Amino acid sequence: MMDVLILGAGLAGLAAARDLAAAGMRVQVLDKARGVAGRAATKRFGPLRLDHGARFFTARQPRTRALVEEGLDAGWLSEWTRQIPSRQAGQISTPEDGHPRYVGRSGMSDIGKALAGELDVQTSTQITRLERNEDGWRLISAGGRVFGGRTLLLNAPAPQLSVLLAGLTNGPDTSMLDAVTLRPCWAVGAALQADVNADWPALNVKDHPALEWIAREHTKRPGPPALMLHARADWSEQHLEDSPEQVQAALIAAAKEIVGDFGVGDSFAHRWRYATPDKRFPEACGWLPELRLGWCGDWCESDGHGPRVEAALLSGWALAQQV
Numbered sequence: 001m002m003d004v005l006i007l008g009a010g011l012a013g014l015a016a017a018r019d020l021a022a023a024g025m026r027v028q029v030l031d032k033a034r035g036v037a038g039r040a041a042t043k044r045f046g047p048l049r050l051d052h053g054a055r056f057f058t059a060r061q062p063r064t065r066a067l068v069e070e071g072l073d074a075g076w077l078s079e080w081t082r083q084i085p086s087r088q089a090g091q092i093s094t095p096e097d098g099h100p101r102y103v104g105r106s107g108m109s110d111i112g113k114a115l116a117g118e119l120d121v122q123t124s125t126q127i128t129r130l131e132r133n134e135d136g137w138r139l140i141s142a143g144g145r146v147f148g149g150r151t152l153l154l155n156a157p158a159p160q161l162s163v164l165l166a167g168l169t170n171g172p173d174t175s176m177l178d179a180v181t182l183r184p185c186w187a188v189g190a191a192l193q194a195d196v197n198a199d200w201p202a203l204n205v206k207d208h209p210a211l212e213w214i215a216r217e218h219t220k221r222p223g224p225p226a227l228m229l230h231a232r233a234d235w236s237e238q239h240l241e242d243s244p245e246q247v248q249a250a251l252i253a254a255a256k257e258i259v260g261d262f263g264v265g266d267s268f269a270h271r272w273r274y275a276t277p278d279k280r281f282p283e284a285c286g287w288l289p290e291l292r293l294g295w296c297g298d299w300c301e302s303d304g305h306g307p308r309v310e311a312a313l314l315s316g317w318a319l320a321q322q323v
């Protein structure tokens with residue numbers, strides 16, 4: 001039996017796992033995906049590596065800055081840009097904020113891989129049932145594997161947790177988790193026949209009904225020209241059940257309205273059903289000592305931080321501290 005089981009190898013879960021393992025606990029992390037990093041994900045697409053989840057990462061708190069220094073020194077992180085212009089009413093302007101945006105050297109998932117390090121992480125392991133007895137927790141996977149731990153930490157998006165916790169006898173009150181909501185995002189990656197006519201690394205699009213983000217991914221790391229396109233949350237909600245082909249056509253057409261015509265080699269669409277927290281849990285993490293049960297993620301409010309990579313890391317570290 002483990003001291004701590006963590007459901008979810010997102011950045012929050014991995015941040016908690018790393019601290020607890022460093023404190024000498026036996027920790028095991030379980031994730032349904034094939035790799036670690038959750039929404040800070042990178043898709044291998046032919047010769048390309050495209051960040052179809054988190055686009056970049058900023059660090060404002062001392063501990064996240066220390067992680068950035070660690071990544072820059074070790075070579076798994078690099079600074080991408082200090083300026084991302086916005087497009088409003090057809091005009092492009094560049095805000096003066098100038099703060100550095102960091103990306104994984106070979107993809108945003110490098111951050112998760114670095115945090116996972118030597119930890120015991122079981123991927124391709126979807127947990128479908130939770131049970132509790134006097135010794136602690138039992139987690140049962142879709143494939144019938146059973147995992148045991150004295151303490152259970154949950155890192156999946158809250159709406160997915162409520163479903164798992166609802167199946168427990170004498171489980172916690174889940175009303176706080178039920179109040180958390182996340183909005184979807186359709187993402188489209190496109191290999192280009194030639195670079196688009198632009199001099200920015202990425203563009204925040206504020207004046208299009210479908211599109212909110214265009215990144216020239218080859219400005220993050222060397223590689224053939226490629227775009228990542230992210231749709232607005234309300235458009236993604238309206239088109240949630242569209243086919244990937246429909247979404248690719250719509251978002252590529254939207255990008256052409258903005259940057260002019262371009263030739264696409266191949267493309268893919270990815271639907272994030274739970275992309276961006278909207279209503280969040282009001283604390284940095286949740287911890288119920290009597291059940292030895294906790295939760296963390298970017299959907300927990302940490303110190304006024306927006307629902308982003310930094311908030312996920314801070315939430316994971318806060319939960320490890322509680323444990």
Ligand SMILES: Cc1cc2nc3c(=O)[nH]c(=O)nc-3n(C[C@H](O)[C@H](O)[C@H](O)COP(=O)(O)OP(=O)(O)OC[C@H]3O[C@@H](n4cnc5c(N)ncnc54)[C@H](O)[C@@H]3O)c2cc1C
Nearest residue numbers: 008010011012032038039054055056127156297298308309
């Ligand atoms: C399109 C998009 C763009 C973004 N852009 C940015 C950006 O530019 N900058 C920024 O800072 N942030 C950005 N973000 C947000 C950032 O990706 C997240 O804040 C952060 O990655 C969340 O980490 P997390 O650990 O809270 O959750 P997650 O990454 O969601 O991790 C949860 C993990 O739980 C696993 N899981 C779920 N259910 C189960 C189950 N039943 N069994 C086992 N495992 C399970 C999932 O597979 C996942 O790995 C973006 C997100 C998206 C989707």
